[in-house]
Amino acid sequence: MENFDYYNPTKVIFGKETYNKLSEEISKYTNGRKILLTYGGGSIKKNGVYERVLQGLDGYEIIEFGGIEPNPEYDTLMKAVSQVKSENVDFVLAVGGGSVIDGTKFIVSAAKYEGDPWDVLIKKDNASFTDAVPFGTVLTLPATGSEMNSGAVISRSDLKEKRTMGGPQGFPKFSFLDPTVVSTLPKRQIANGITDAYMHTLEQYLTYPTDNLLQERIAEGILSTLIEIAPKVLEDPSDYKAASNLMWCATMALNGTLRAGVAYDWSTHMIGHELTALHGIDHARTLAIIAPNLFKVKFENKKDKLIQYGQRVFGLDGSCGEEAILRTKTFFESIGIETSISQYTSETDNTANIIKKRFEERGWDGIGERGDLTPDQAKEIVEMSI
Amino acid sequence: MENFDYYNPTKVIFGKETYNKLSEEISKYTNGRKILLTYGGGSIKKNGVYERVLQGLDGYEIIEFGGIEPNPEYDTLMKAVSQVKSENVDFVLAVGGGSVIDGTKFIVSAAKYEGDPWDVLIKKDNASFTDAVPFGTVLTLPATGSEMNSGAVISRSDLKEKRTMGGPQGFPKFSFLDPTVVSTLPKRQIANGITDAYMHTLEQYLTYPTDNLLQERIAEGILSTLIEIAPKVLEDPSDYKAASNLMWCATMALNGTLRAGVAYDWSTHMIGHELTALHGIDHARTLAIIAPNLFKVKFENKKDKLIQYGQRVFGLDGSCGEEAILRTKTFFESIGIETSISQYTSETDNTANIIKKRFEERGWDGIGERGDLTPDQAKEIVEMSI
Numbered sequence A, B: 001m002e003n004f005d006y007y008n009p010t011k012v013i014f015g016k017e018t019y020n021k022l023s024e025e026i027s028k029y030t031n032g033r034k035i036l037l038t039y040g041g042g043s044i045k046k047n048g049v050y051e052r053v054l055q056g057l058d059g060y061e062i063i064e065f066g067g068i069e070p071n072p073e074y075d076t077l078m079k080a081v082s083q084v085k086s087e088n089v090d091f092v093l094a095v096g097g098g099s100v101i102d103g104t105k106f107i108v109s110a111a112k113y114e115g116d117p118w119d120v121l122i123k124k125d126n127a128s129f130t131d132a133v134p135f136g137t138v139l140t141l142p143a144t145g146s147e148m149n150s151g152a153v154i155s156r157s158d159l160k161e162k163r164t165m166g167g168p169q170g171f172p173k174f175s176f177l178d179p180t181v182v183s184t185l186p187k188r189q190i191a192n193g194i195t196d197a198y199m200h201t202l203e204q205y206l207t208y209p210t211d212n213l214l215q216e217r218i219a220e221g222i223l224s225t226l227i228e229i230a231p232k233v234l235e236d237p238s239d240y241k242a243a244s245n246l247m248w249c250a251t252m253a254l255n256g257t258l259r260a261g262v263a264y265d266w267s268t269h270m271i272g273h274e275l276t277a278l279h280g281i282d283h284a285r286t287l288a289i290i291a292p293n294l295f296k297v298k299f300e301n302k303k304d305k306l307i308q309y310g311q312r313v314f315g316l317d318g319s320c321g322e323e324a325i326l327r328t329k330t331f332f333e334s335i336g337i338e339t340s341i342s343q344y345t346s347e348t349d350n351t352a353n354i355i356k357k358r359f360e361e362r363g364w365d366g367i368g369e370r371g372d373l374t375p376d377q378a379k380e381i382v383e384m385s386i
Helices: A019-027 A049-056 A074-087 A098-110 A117-121 A179-184 A187-203 A213-235 A240-252 A267-279 A283-297 A299-314 A322-334 A351-362 A375-385 B019-026 B049-056 B074-087 B098-110 B117-121 B179-184 B187-203 B213-235 B240-252 B267-279 B283-297 B299-314 B322-334 B351-362 B375-385
Strands: A004-006 A011-014 A034-038 A061-065 A091-096 A135-139 A152-156 A161-165 A174-177 B004-006 B011-014 B034-038 B061-065 B091-096 B135-139 B152-156 B161-165 B174-177
Touching (some): A011 A019, A019 A091, A034 A074, A049 A091, A074 A098, A098 A117, A098 A161, A161 A267, A179 A240, A187 A322, A213 A240, A283 A375, B011 B019, B098 B117, B098 B135, B098 B161, B117 B161, B179 B240, B187 B267, B267 B283, B351 B375
Parallel strands (some): A034 A061, B011 B174, B091 B135
Antiparallel strands (some): A152 A161, B152 B161
């Protein structure tokens, strides 16, 4: 097993009717009374979450910052940074899905940063965020796992850039996970959430057999559970058993547990992010498009693990590994996720070449768990995915 | 799924040759330079751990407190409490297994407590520890999971009492887990550690099928991994792959992950603690003695889960559940754990009656996941275990 550090101080409050504990949790981190509430397009004002959260914040002064978009935008977030500074906000509460939470991680970190926050995102002179306004989350969409990790992805659409950030200051102090919110979601978002959690798990699993036998089994446990509950939660999003398992799987898929002591491969995400930047395809869907073809192109690298995955997750005995790729694609399609780029856009003539060029520009030559995925292979994978 | 809170701020530093990071970790929690190093019977001075830890503490003033016994004793620990207070210790570093770490949790908590610490252990007037001297651990024996939770068990052998404590102050700030220590352990201790981790998992799993599908699969993953690595690590304790998986499984078995949103049943531990108090049988061995017979007596309660356990962990298809009990007992015996009380002591005439009486004295009537295990049933289980 490879050496690893594991650290995750986020407190999870999981279940129904828990928002009455919000004040108690916030009071552990600030004596101040001024809270910035961040959210997205306003669905929380239609589905009842907003009212219930406000009831849990009785006695606090609430300032709102809405309109954080999917793939949260640097320029939007910088407005909230100004607000946090000018209003002397004591605590930030993100109420939303991964984009709102990611955006909030940037807001709270940038608000305590002296220089230009863009320098941190482009890693200029090793600039880094080290402090943050304390923040917590109320999760409204199980998908990205951002509610229990310190990472975030921030976009600048004018530059067609997506940049990642992290660091210990990025952990939420707490996250409220109430699975009843799933019943308020469009099925498209539920399917995206399932896919996102599934792919987060695969990226930390589908490499080569490693010495961390337990982590491999936990990954297989998440994949098996998602396969088990996916049709149920899509059939009936108010099925609490299915919804709560989806929510917990999505959190566990990216809270640091799976990566401990194993090899991982974020190549699918790297190609997928470029597809979102180019064509605006939902993040989760780009992963479902790319992964099966990436597994084909890197088949020899991943063959042993594909066989194990096939056996333990799909019950395939004596498979050579290819069947597991097909089953993965079939699973995504069974929950309504189209797995070809041309099902989302007709402007595909230059997609593969542009992504190859992007890889070259970024110096991404030799990525993946064995450090051997080239820009040409990224191009090949995208061509196969059209 | 039942509502749950999950919170675990302990940082794990897992792997080989990491003790050079000790000073860096400690400096995050104190500017002071005076460290109390707690340990047990002195094996750390024979196996090289002591020297390597001291090298990692270069620049600190080290005070030692050795001699913390298995089933750590209140009177012993109170001497360390005095030392922490009189010497104004800034940080306590526990170097040892579960007993040393449990004892250290008591020491650091009692040192910050104004009243009589025994009041906390007997829960008099709801007394509780709320503050503690910061502490970390260097684990030398994978077994109890104490390195990544806030709980401890403290004994007063004069009263034949074992008492538990907990609370957020009981989390180590960090724990160094170096699997190479396994190669220095007697096989008896390795077998005990495997059994302890296995039973911690079973107590949080072998109840009834719950709605937390992922947690059930993680539990099954720990059990399967322990079964896979047990013969290897006993055959060759320097087998790093086997030793590191044992160490990580033991930690994961009791760090809060498994209990999230599921039913649990600590009855085997409750009977087992009495057996240790009465006959001095190793803690882990009492669990291996009691569990199979407890599963038989509470068979109807646990039948559905026994069938699932048999299928997923032992590959038993179409079993009625009894076979899984037998396999559990056989597993313990295969690693050298005797599973009858009479294999440890000949003074068994009154054991069952005494334990029944203990249960009655403590008001333990109606324990277990369904609240229906009686003192008479505890007696029956012990009689079957003689």
